[in-house]
Amino acid sequence: MTSQSNPKHLKFTAALTPKSLSRICATLVVCLVATGFGTANADIIADRKAGFKRNADSMKAIAAAIGSGDYQTVISRAEGIASWASKIPSYFPEGSDSGDTKARAEIWFEFDAFKAKAKANETAAQTLVTAAKSGDQGAMMAGLKNLGASCKSCHSNFKD
Ligand code: HEC
Numbered sequence: 001m002t003s004q005s006n007p008k009h010l011k012f013t014a015a016l017t018p019k020s021l022s023r024i025c026a027t028l029v030v031c032l033v034a035t036g037f038g039t040a041n042a043d044i045i046a047d048r049k050a051g052f053k054r055n056a057d058s059m060k061a062i063a064a065a066i067g068s069g070d071y072q073t074v075i076s077r078a079e080g081i082a083s084w085a086s087k088i089p090s091y092f093p094e095g096s097d098s099g100d101t102k103a104r105a106e107i108w109f110e111f112d113a114f115k116a117k118a119k120a121n122e123t124a125a126q127t128l129v130t131a132a133k134s135g136d137q138g139a140m141m142a143g144l145k146n147l148g149a150s151c152k153s154c155h156s157n158f159k160d
Contacts, residue, residue, distance in 0.1 A: 085122035117154035
Protein backbone atom coordinates (compact mmCIF):
# COMPACT_ATOMS: atom_id res chain seq x y z
CA MET A 1 0.00 0.00 0.00
CA THR A 2 1.44 3.40 -0.93
CA SER A 3 0.99 6.37 1.31
CA GLN A 4 -1.25 8.01 -1.28
CA SER A 5 -3.81 5.27 -1.06
CA ASN A 6 -3.91 5.67 2.71
CA PRO A 7 -5.99 8.71 3.61
CA LYS A 8 -5.12 8.48 7.31
CA HIS A 9 -1.43 8.74 6.55
CA LEU A 10 -2.04 11.70 4.24
CA LYS A 11 -3.99 13.54 6.89
CA PHE A 12 -1.26 13.01 9.47
CA THR A 13 1.45 14.22 7.09
CA ALA A 14 -0.60 17.29 6.26
CA ALA A 15 -0.99 18.10 9.95
CA LEU A 16 2.77 18.15 10.46
CA THR A 17 3.44 21.59 9.02
CA PRO A 18 6.65 23.31 10.15
CA LYS A 19 4.53 25.45 12.46
CA SER A 20 2.88 22.52 14.21
CA LEU A 21 6.22 20.75 14.44
CA SER A 22 7.82 23.67 16.21
CA ARG A 23 4.83 23.78 18.56
CA ILE A 24 5.34 20.11 19.41
CA CYS A 25 9.03 20.74 20.02
CA ALA A 26 8.34 23.71 22.25
CA THR A 27 5.88 21.67 24.30
CA LEU A 28 8.44 18.90 24.61
CA VAL A 29 11.10 21.30 25.89
CA VAL A 30 8.72 22.76 28.46
CA CYS A 31 7.84 19.25 29.64
CA LEU A 32 11.50 18.27 29.89
CA VAL A 33 12.30 21.35 31.93
CA ALA A 34 9.24 21.02 34.15
CA THR A 35 9.40 17.33 34.93
CA GLY A 36 12.80 16.44 33.70
CA PHE A 37 16.42 16.50 34.46
CA GLY A 38 16.56 18.48 37.71
CA THR A 39 13.91 16.41 39.42
CA ALA A 40 15.20 13.13 38.06
CA ASN A 41 18.65 13.93 39.46
CA ALA A 42 17.28 14.94 42.85
CA ASP A 43 15.40 11.64 43.00
CA ILE A 44 18.36 9.50 42.06
CA ILE A 45 20.63 11.34 44.50
CA ALA A 46 18.11 10.81 47.32
CA ASP A 47 17.74 7.15 46.33
CA ARG A 48 21.46 6.43 46.31
CA LYS A 49 21.95 8.20 49.65
CA ALA A 50 19.23 5.97 51.09
CA GLY A 51 21.09 2.95 49.70
CA PHE A 52 24.34 4.04 51.35
CA LYS A 53 22.61 4.86 54.64
CA ARG A 54 21.20 1.34 54.65
CA ASN A 55 24.79 0.14 54.17
CA ALA A 56 25.95 2.03 57.26
CA ASP A 57 23.06 0.52 59.27
CA SER A 58 23.98 -2.92 57.99
CA MET A 59 27.64 -2.54 59.00
CA LYS A 60 26.54 -1.77 62.57
CA ALA A 61 24.01 -4.60 62.58
CA ILE A 62 26.64 -7.04 61.27
CA ALA A 63 29.18 -6.07 63.94
CA ALA A 64 26.56 -6.60 66.66
CA ALA A 65 25.34 -9.85 65.12
CA ILE A 66 28.84 -11.35 64.92
CA GLY A 67 29.22 -10.58 68.62
CA SER A 68 25.92 -12.16 69.57
CA GLY A 69 26.29 -15.16 67.29
CA ASP A 70 23.30 -14.21 65.12
CA TYR A 71 24.91 -15.36 61.90
CA GLN A 72 21.65 -15.35 59.95
CA THR A 73 21.57 -11.56 60.35
CA VAL A 74 25.21 -11.36 59.22
CA ILE A 75 24.28 -13.31 56.09
CA SER A 76 21.17 -11.31 55.19
CA ARG A 77 22.79 -7.91 55.85
CA ALA A 78 25.94 -8.80 53.92
CA GLU A 79 23.79 -10.07 51.04
CA GLY A 80 21.97 -6.73 51.09
CA ILE A 81 25.29 -4.87 50.83
CA ALA A 82 26.40 -7.10 47.94
CA SER A 83 23.13 -6.53 46.13
CA TRP A 84 23.36 -2.75 46.56
CA ALA A 85 27.00 -2.79 45.43
CA SER A 86 25.98 -4.39 42.14
CA LYS A 87 23.55 -1.51 41.56
CA ILE A 88 25.77 1.42 42.65
CA PRO A 89 27.06 2.34 39.16
CA SER A 90 23.51 2.60 37.76
CA TYR A 91 22.71 5.19 40.46
CA PHE A 92 25.42 7.49 39.12
CA PRO A 93 24.23 8.59 35.67
CA GLU A 94 26.21 11.38 34.03
CA GLY A 95 25.10 14.78 35.22
CA SER A 96 24.11 13.60 38.69
CA ASP A 97 27.06 15.42 40.24
CA SER A 98 25.13 18.62 40.85
CA GLY A 99 22.71 19.21 43.69
CA ASP A 100 22.79 17.97 47.26
CA THR A 101 25.49 15.39 46.70
CA LYS A 102 29.00 14.54 47.83
CA ALA A 103 29.76 12.62 44.64
CA ARG A 104 33.03 13.81 43.10
CA ALA A 105 33.32 14.63 39.40
CA GLU A 106 36.11 12.02 39.24
CA ILE A 107 33.38 9.34 39.20
CA TRP A 108 32.54 10.27 35.62
CA PHE A 109 36.14 10.90 34.50
CA GLU A 110 37.13 7.44 35.75
CA PHE A 111 33.91 5.50 35.59
CA ASP A 112 35.68 2.15 35.07
CA ALA A 113 37.69 2.68 38.25
CA PHE A 114 34.49 3.63 40.09
CA LYS A 115 32.80 0.45 38.84
CA ALA A 116 35.83 -1.58 39.97
CA LYS A 117 35.45 -0.16 43.50
CA ALA A 118 31.79 -1.16 43.52
CA LYS A 119 32.73 -4.64 42.30
CA ALA A 120 35.41 -4.99 45.02
CA ASN A 121 32.78 -3.97 47.58
CA GLU A 122 30.39 -6.63 46.23
CA THR A 123 33.11 -9.30 46.36
CA ALA A 124 34.05 -8.36 49.94
CA ALA A 125 30.39 -8.60 51.00
CA GLN A 126 30.08 -12.02 49.35
CA THR A 127 33.23 -13.21 51.13
CA LEU A 128 31.60 -12.19 54.41
CA VAL A 129 28.45 -14.15 53.47
CA THR A 130 30.59 -17.24 52.89
CA ALA A 131 32.36 -16.73 56.23
CA ALA A 132 29.03 -16.36 58.05
CA LYS A 133 27.69 -19.52 56.43
CA SER A 134 30.76 -21.40 57.68
CA GLY A 135 30.11 -20.17 61.23
CA ASP A 136 33.77 -19.15 61.64
CA GLN A 137 33.68 -16.06 63.83
CA GLY A 138 37.31 -15.11 63.16
CA ALA A 139 36.69 -15.24 59.41
CA MET A 140 33.61 -13.07 59.90
CA MET A 141 35.60 -10.45 61.82
CA ALA A 142 38.24 -10.41 59.08
CA GLY A 143 35.53 -10.27 56.43
CA LEU A 144 33.84 -7.32 58.10
CA LYS A 145 37.13 -5.46 58.31
CA ASN A 146 37.84 -6.03 54.61
CA LEU A 147 34.33 -4.99 53.72
CA GLY A 148 34.73 -1.74 55.65
CA ALA A 149 38.03 -1.10 53.89
CA SER A 150 36.33 -1.51 50.51
CA CYS A 151 33.76 1.16 51.46
CA LYS A 152 36.51 3.55 52.54
CA SER A 153 38.57 2.88 49.45
CA CYS A 154 35.75 4.13 47.23
CA HIS A 155 34.98 7.10 49.49
CA SER A 156 38.55 8.32 49.60
CA ASN A 157 38.66 8.41 45.79
CA PHE A 158 35.15 9.39 44.84
CA LYS A 159 33.31 11.04 47.73
CA ASP A 160 33.84 14.50 49.24
C1 HEC B 1 31.83 2.46 44.53
C2 HEC B 1 31.91 3.51 45.52
C3 HEC B 1 31.31 3.37 46.87
C4 HEC B 1 31.26 2.26 47.69
C5 HEC B 1 31.80 0.86 47.41
C6 HEC B 1 30.60 2.66 48.90
N1 HEC B 1 30.27 3.99 48.85
FE1 HEC B 1 29.34 5.05 50.30
N2 HEC B 1 29.20 6.63 49.03
C7 HEC B 1 29.79 6.72 47.79
C8 HEC B 1 29.49 8.00 47.19
C9 HEC B 1 29.96 8.51 45.83
C10 HEC B 1 28.70 8.69 48.12
C11 HEC B 1 28.09 10.10 47.97
C12 HEC B 1 26.67 9.97 47.43
C13 HEC B 1 25.99 11.32 47.22
O1 HEC B 1 26.14 12.21 48.11
O2 HEC B 1 25.34 11.47 46.17
C14 HEC B 1 28.54 7.80 49.27
C15 HEC B 1 27.83 8.11 50.44
C16 HEC B 1 27.79 7.34 51.58
C17 HEC B 1 27.14 7.73 52.82
C18 HEC B 1 26.43 9.05 53.08
C19 HEC B 1 24.96 8.93 52.67
C20 HEC B 1 24.19 10.23 52.87
O3 HEC B 1 23.13 10.17 53.50
O4 HEC B 1 24.63 11.28 52.40
C21 HEC B 1 27.32 6.69 53.71
C22 HEC B 1 26.84 6.62 55.16
C23 HEC B 1 28.06 5.65 53.01
N3 HEC B 1 28.32 6.07 51.72
C24 HEC B 1 28.40 4.44 53.56
C25 HEC B 1 28.97 3.39 52.83
C26 HEC B 1 29.26 2.08 53.39
C27 HEC B 1 29.01 1.67 54.83
C28 HEC B 1 29.78 1.35 52.36
C29 HEC B 1 30.25 -0.08 52.38
C30 HEC B 1 29.45 -1.10 52.99
C31 HEC B 1 29.85 2.21 51.18
N4 HEC B 1 29.35 3.43 51.53
C32 HEC B 1 30.36 1.81 49.97
C33 HEC B 1 30.54 5.75 47.18
C34 HEC B 1 30.69 4.46 47.63
